Amino acid sequence: MATCLPSTLDLGMVPLGETNSIVMEKPRVHTELDDIDSLAHTYRARLVRFVTYSTGDPDLAETIAQDTLLRAYNGRETFRGECSINTWLTGIAVNVTRDHLRTERYKFWKQVKTRGIDVQEVASFLAADASSPEDHVLAREKVKRVSQVLETLSHNQRTVFLLKFSEDLSVNEISEVLGMSINTVRTHIHRALKVMRSELGAEI
Amino acid sequence: MKPVTSEHLSEEALDDVLIGLGSPEAEAHLAVCELCRHQIKGFQSGVGAFNQASLAWSESKPRTSLQLPAAKAGPAWIPQLTWAMGAVVLLLIGASVWNHNPAVVPENPAVALVQADSETQIAEDNDLLKSINAALSESEASPVQQYGLSDQPRPHRRARRESRSR
Numbered sequence: 043m044a045t046c047l048p049s050t051l052d053l054g055m056v057p058l059g060e061t062n063s064i065v066m067e068k069p070r071v072h073t074e075l076d077d078i079d080s081l082a083h084t085y086r087a088r089l090v091r092f093v094t095y096s097t098g099d100p101d102l103a104e105t106i107a108q109d110t111l112l113r114a115y116n117g118r119e120t121f122r123g124e125c126s127i128n129t130w131l132t133g134i135a136v137n138v139t140r141d142h143l144r145t146e147r148y149k150f151w152k153q154v155k156t157r158g159i160d161v162q163e164v165a166s167f168l169a170a171d172a173s174s175p176e177d178h179v180l181a182r183e184k185v186k187r188v189s190q191v192l193e194t195l196s197h198n199q200r201t202v203f204l205l206k207f208s209e210d211l212s213v214n215e216i217s218e219v220l221g222m223s224i225n226t227v228r229t230h231i232h233r234a235l236k237v238m239r240s241e242l243g244a245e246i
Numbered sequence: 247m248k249p250v251t252s253e254h255l256s257e258e259a260l261d262d263v264l265i266g267l268g269s270p271e272a273e274a275h276l277a278v279c280e281l282c283r284h285q286i287k288g289f290q291s292g293v294g295a296f297n298q299a300s301l302a303w304s305e306s307k308p309r310t311s312l313q314l315p316a317a318k319a320g321p322a323w324i325p326q327l328t329w330a331m332g333a334v335v336l337l338l339i340g341a342s343v344w345n346h347n348p349a350v351v352p353e354n355p356a357v358a359l360v361q362a363d364s365e366t367q368i369a370e371d372n373d374l375l376k377s378i379n380a381a382l383s384e385s386e387a388s389p390v391q392q393y394g395l396s397d398q399p400r401p402h403r404r405a406r407r408e409s410r411s412r
Contacts, residue, residue: 087304095300100307108310167302168295181295188296206265207293208300213265228265235261242292 075118075127082111085128089135092209095192096201097139098158106142110135125215132209133219136201161189184242191241195234198222202230203238255282264289 074080086107093103114121114134121130165185170178192200198220205211205219213231217224255263259272263286268276276283 082309086309087301087307090304090307091300094304103304104307104310164299164303166299167306168299169302181291182299184292185296185299188292189300208297213267228267231265232258232261235264236257238289239257 078115085131092204093139095204106139109138129215136219161186187242191238199230199234202227203234
C-alpha cells in the first residue's frame with residue numbers, strides 16, 4: 043500500500059511504527075507547502091477543529107496546529123503528493139498530538155484545567171444560509187448534540203469518526219494515519235456510529 | 247456480503263454506506279427505499295451542520311503568527327568548527343600569557359614608547375619618594391627634646407624618695 047505520511051524522523055518526532063515509513067519516488071514540485079502563510083490560511087482551521095474535538099482541549103489545539111504547520115513546512119521536501127495535503131497534515135497532527143498527550147506536563151495541566159469545548163458557542167457559528175428560522179434552530183441543535191455525543195466516545199472512536207466524517211479521509215488513509223489495521227478502523231467507526239445513533243435517535 | 251434485511255438496511259449496512267463501503271445491493275435498496283435514504287440524509291445533514299459550525303468556530307479563533315527559523319542552518323560541522331576555533335584562540339592566548347617576558351623589549355615602537363614613558367614615570371616617582379624621605383629625615387625637634395624629657399631610664403623609686411625628702 044503506497045503511503046503518503048511523513049517520516050517521523052524527518053519531522054523530528056517519535057517513531058510510531060511501520061506505518062510511518064515513506065515511499066518517496068516522485069520528485070517534488072512547487073506546491074502551496076512552500077508558502078507557510080498560505081498553508082496556515084488554508085489548513086489551520088481544519089487542524090484546530092480536528093485537534094480540538096479529538097483531544098477535547100481547545101487551548102491545546104492551537105498549539106498543535108501551529109506545531110503541525112511548522113513541521114510540515116520544515117519537512118515539505120518529504121511530501122511527494124501521493125495523498126492530499128490535508129491528509130498529510132492530518133497525519134502530522136495526529137503524531138504531534140500523540141507526542142504531546144504523552145508528556146507529563148500535559149497530564150498535569152489536564153488535571154488542573156477544566157475548560158473544554160463550549161458546544162453552545164460552536165453551534166452559534168452555524169451559518170443561517172437560506173433555511174427557515176425553524177430549520178436553523180434544529181440544525182444548531184444537531185450541532186450541539188453531535189458535539190456532546192463526540193465527547194462521550196472513546197479517544198480512538200472519536201478520532202476515527204472525525205477523520206472519516208469531518209476530514210473526509212478514506213478508511214485506508216485513516217488506517218495509515220493512526221497506524222491501525224483497516225478492520226480496527228472499521229470497528230471504531232461502527233461503534234462510534236452506533237453510539238451516535240443510540241444517543242441521537244431520530245434526530246440524525 | 248452485507249446483511250440487508252428483507253425490508254430495510256441493517257445498521258451495519260447503513261454504516262457501510264455512510265463510510266463509503268456500501269455494497270451494490272445496499273445502494274440498490276437506497277435507490278428505492280425512502281426511509282433508509284432519509285436516515286442516511288439525516289446523518290449527513292447533522293454531521294454536515296456540525297462540520298460547518300465547528301470549522302467556522304475554528305476560523306474565528308485568534309491566529310498566532312507562525313515563527314519560522316530566522317535562517318536555514320548551515321552544515322552540521324560548522325558549530326563544531328566554531329567551537330574548535332574558539333578553543334585554539336584561547337590556547338594561543340594562554341600560551342602567550344604563559345611565555346610573557348617583561349625584560350624583552352618589544353619591537354613595536356608604540357609599545358616601546360609606552361614602556362619608555364613608564365620608565366620615565368618610574369624614575370620621577372623614585373625622585374619624588376627620595377625627596378619625601380629626605381624631608382621626613384631632616385632634624386625636626388623631637389617632643390622628647392622639645393619638652394626636656396630624658397630618654398634615660400628612670401631612677402630607682404628609693405632614690406626618688408630620698409631626693410624628695412631633701
